[in-house]
Amino acid sequence: MLAAMTTTDPAAHANPPNDGVDSELSGLMPRRGYLLALAVLIGALILVFTAWRIARDRELRSAQAEFISQTVQVTELIQQRLVNYELVARGGVSLFASVQRPTAAQWKAYVEGMNMQRRFPATLGLGFSGYVPQRLLVQLQNEWRDAGYGLLSIRPQGRREVYGPILYLEPKTPANVAAIGYDMYAEQVRHTALEAALDSGQAWLSGKIQLIQDGDKQNTGMLLALPVYLGGGRPQTLELRRAEMQGWVYVPFRMGRFVEVALGDTHSDMRFRIFDETGGRDELLYASPNLKTDTTAAFVHRAAFDIYGRTWRIEYESAPVEQAVPRLEGLRNMFALGLFSALLLYSIALMLARTESRARRIALRMTEDFRRSETRFRSAMQYSAIGKALLDSEGRIVDSNPALATIVGLGPAQLLGQRFDSLLEDEDAETPSAASHTEEDGVHRATRRLRRAHGVARQVQLTYSPVPGNVGQDISGLVQVEDVTERMRAEARVHALNRTLEARVALRTRELSQANQELEAFAYSVSHDLRAPLRAIDGFSRILGEKYADRFDAAGNDYLARVRKAAARMGDLIDALLKMSRLARSELKHESVDLSRVANEVIEELRMGDGQRKVEVSIEPGMQVIGDASLLRNLLGNLLGNAWKFTRDRDPARIEFGTQETASGVREFYLRDNGTGFPQAYVDKLFRPFQRLHSVEDFAGHGIGLASVKRIVERHGGTIRAEGREGEGASFYFTLPHDGGGRGE
Template sequence: MDRADSPKPWLARLVPRGSHLLAFLVLIASLLLVVSTWRSARHREMRAAEQEFASDGDEITELLRQRLAQYELMTRGGVSLFASVARPTPRQWQAYADGIGVADRYPALLGLGFTGYVPNGRLSEMQIEWRDSGYGMLNIRPRGLRPVYGPILYLEPRRPENVAAIGFDMYSEPVRRSAMDAALGSGLPQLTGPVQLVQDGPKLRTSVILYLPIFRAGDQPATPAARSESMQGWIFVPLHVDDFATTVLGDRLGKAHVRIVDVTDGTDRVLFDGGIPADEPAFTRSVTAGVYGRRWRYDLASLPVAHAVPGLHALQGTLALGLIAALLLYGVAFALARTGVRARRIAGQLTEEFRRSELRFRAAMQYSAIGKALVDSRDRIVDVNPSFARIFARPEAELEGTPFESLFELRDGEPLARADGDGVWRAMRRFTRQDGSVRHVHLTYSPVPGNVGQDVTALLQVEDVTERLLAEARVHALNRTLEARVAMRTNELTRANQELESFAYSVSHDLRAPLRAIDGFSRILAERYGDRLDDAGRGYLVRVRRAAARMGELIDSMLQLARLSRSALKIEPFDLSRSAQEQLEELQVAEPDRRVEVSVTPGLVVEGDATLLHNLLQNLLGNAWKFTRDRDPARIEFGRTHAGEFYVRDNGAGFSQEYVDKLFRPFQRLHTEEHFAGHGIGLATVRRIVERHGGTIRAEGAVGEGATFYFTLPSPDDG
């Protein structure tokens, strides 16, 4: 070989230098890449943490707004009560408050109340009405003459501090009056500025009150003047702002510092300042929103960067690992160059395997009955199968390049998806076809790799579930229709019963005048012209007067039965055993010649109206005494079964069990007047009293073997 053809020494030395230069360039490039990646990842972490903080802030303000909206709905439920009753009684108001669970469901609320709109001229009349209704003396505080008063009339739950607030004139205090006037003028709920509640006494706590106006007969007058004329008062809910915020936000206060400021009048008035304060928060945010006639600003501050962006700790380790990796790359640069051929051969094999895998994937997409689409990193559709195009009723070429989210209709408040731990998320979506038909699909989004040089990041699968949802909607609609019909029939039955009682009461009063005339003229006829009548005529007059007297007694019984449905219950402990013993002793004194064995179980105490329960025992024991007059000895028992039912048992005339349904109907008698006198109203009265106390009554008996009446009443332990 010619000397000129041999490698030059300088070229032999240049080859290793070039390899070192290449390795050094790889090191520099890798370091730049690591630092750039670290900076980008840090920026993403900060951006994600800031977005999460903003999202948490929006969630905090939304939670507070939703809870206030719940309070508004609760007050609007009180409007329905006033629409059905001119002015509910305190017990009706207590039943409504207990029914919605004010004390249990809304622990941040001090109660649910009603304050009346009372012009000066009607104050004395209202106080007299309050006293005559049995509610005691209504003392208005603070004292003094004012054109209009707004005293608290009802406030539930009946805690001592709420009871002490009854009678306080809320209209006399400027901040409360401003919100009450705003509610009256607009007919909408209004919130006060910060106030000191009467229930707190000298203890200083920041509180607000939500008012909702109530107009007569369910009116909603169109003008302020008409509203003032039709005004009854305001339903209100008082709350401590710190309890309200703490209850609603809960654990969220451990992740941020939250401050609520009233800025309605241009002056910052702090309502709540809680959470974990941070000296140097990573992020801050302020949101101002209207809240029932007020403007509240929500100031939020995150924890310091070290706690607010925990992902930064991991990035520091990532940076260190990246630098180490860059150094390792420098060491293996030469090895990579020598293994280039082998790498290309392996790459060719991998390419072939990937091609075959793609063919299998394409076949699975093409012939699948479920709609499938491939999307890129920008969430644009790259490819679809025929089933996907058939579901959307659009050509495949038209769908390619379309953002897949644009195919669907997102309603306000609807979450984008629910994600699983493997990165797959699922959701229900709706869309409208070009022909106007609305379809619903079940969407599955899962990450998948694409071809080399192709930006494919995920597989989108859709399944048309429209028919299934329509079937479920029809079932739900049918259920709601049935519930509405049941409620409507219940209301109709209640109104019919009320009208029937009013009719019986009115008829009973209207019958008294002609009865008095019959009795009076019969008496005059007997006194003045009795000597001109024969014995038969005088007997007829006696029968007429006797029938009129019995008719009067029946009217009294009807009135008594009607009053049982309208009189207010005064619930208190009542000793049934003691009352039964006293009544049986009175019956024995009235008929000392009778021999009656009496058995009364001692210590039977219930909760109820003393007058009505006395009447209940009087009727049951009186019947037992009356129907055992032919027994010697007679036996009467009063006690309680193991199942908790009270009973009155006798060994008297009894009755046939097939007529048991007639026992408790007014004026239904199983015995003739000649055998056992009576009006047929006693057991109807007993049943009405038991049902008004929330109990039940039943009877068992046999002809000639006596009768037993079982009934239930609430005991003190039930409360």
């Protein structure tokens, strides 16, 4: 900015020493700008890195806390599942407490009642292994054979001091049946678990074993055993426990399936290993299928606990950092955005350092743009088809274009210096034209008559706008002159045609009104004139029936009855015709009408007329409209009467009257019923006079009710439509203006 000021100031060129000072300053300012830009860059980078590091540590801590919370849940689920197994086994112990030794059938009934395969799919069943000293083995085999269970073969064979053969194992799958007779005391891991359960009197969990049912399959199996003593209790001393020992109720299960069922679908993505570290060992019991050794876990957590005589350790591993903390990717993006912002600030500082030299170039360019702008203005003045003139403060023409000279009929030189108002027929500038107006920005438009040098006057459209001139110039405005003579003549012809058309429309309207009045008078007179012959037909047919009934056969009497019925129906149709005529002629009286109250009154009248009917009626409260009270009561009487009539075969019958808002925001009234309904294809016939969709024998009526409803709605400026399905009821939707602005036909 300093350089730009010294360039445009003439005094600066007369003082050479100032040029030296300005050059020195202009050399220092860019250097200061570069140092400031560098400081901004370094500070921004430090701030961005610090903020990113804090946010990253917070996300890592949050993810780690969530991971540890999940590990605690998984550990509790595994422990709880083993507790459930203990509860099942204790039920079997309770069975032995109630019966000294239950039969195989009793054991089967208990296990089936527990529904083991569905509730505990990881188990192979529920079994009982007996505690059999060597001296009682033969006695047990004889009792087994006498009970009808067949030969009890103990395996593996060999003479041992105590045996622990499997006696019961349900459900009886082929693998479980094959396991009967297996001596669990013969295998060291099972023997250790059974002995520990016997000595402690508590449930005991075995170490890793190969289940008998799995054969050669490499599945990790385990069993949970509970001791069974005589009487069901727990003796106080070890000697008494061994003396009263009957056997063990045990639950064999597969470790992999056990963990899978315990976790369910909620924690199926957890990665962990389960180790048995009882007695200083470190034996792997289970490893998650999704555990990967080729990736580095973001977090690791260990949980050790004692359960049923064993010490288990679970080592949890989370997914890699990218998966365990997915929001780190967003933080990286934020870090990149911060770097970009720092570079952007640095770029802005560099741009400010170069502003001085660019300002000099901009000043030169603005000078050239000003010259070109003036050239464009001159070209627009010169070649415009609309007359234009520049006026001074006294309204004299300072400059004009050839188009204005052509419209006025004078040469451009003759126009210079003249008052522009002198070219107009009305020179009184204080009198505003009827076709003039001034806009907010100071632009004034007017239509005036222009005096030509040779020829008739022309109508012109004038547009005055303020135009600031250069310093020293006396230019205050621009006037544009457009010849609109032909256009105004065309508009005058159009207005004349419009007046003629309006006169014709008024004539046709009077003729139509007279025709309507004559038609109504004709309908009224015809309906009255028809009553006399109808009464004669009805009277003479009645006299024939009364005096000569014995001379007619059944067919003759039936014909007379039909004649009287037809005459009565024609009388009803004449009454309906008169009613329709009165609806069209009556004057609307607008007032506030509570449709809810009117509807309730109509329903009460219908209930009093047909007290045997049970109809469920729902009427929305507070439905207020502006309209003619008598016509609106007629409308609801017809609609509710139809709904009452056409639901007579429904049990229960339902009628609902309320409001709803359409998609366009208009309040619409609806009346629904679950009656006979109608085919939607014939909906156009509903609102025509004397058109019926049901026979008179099924539903009485004259066919003018819905026609009257439509007439009333349209007279109030509303619309009505209907929807229905045969046998499923009908719905009517209509609108009434809130302000009561009907047409008042």
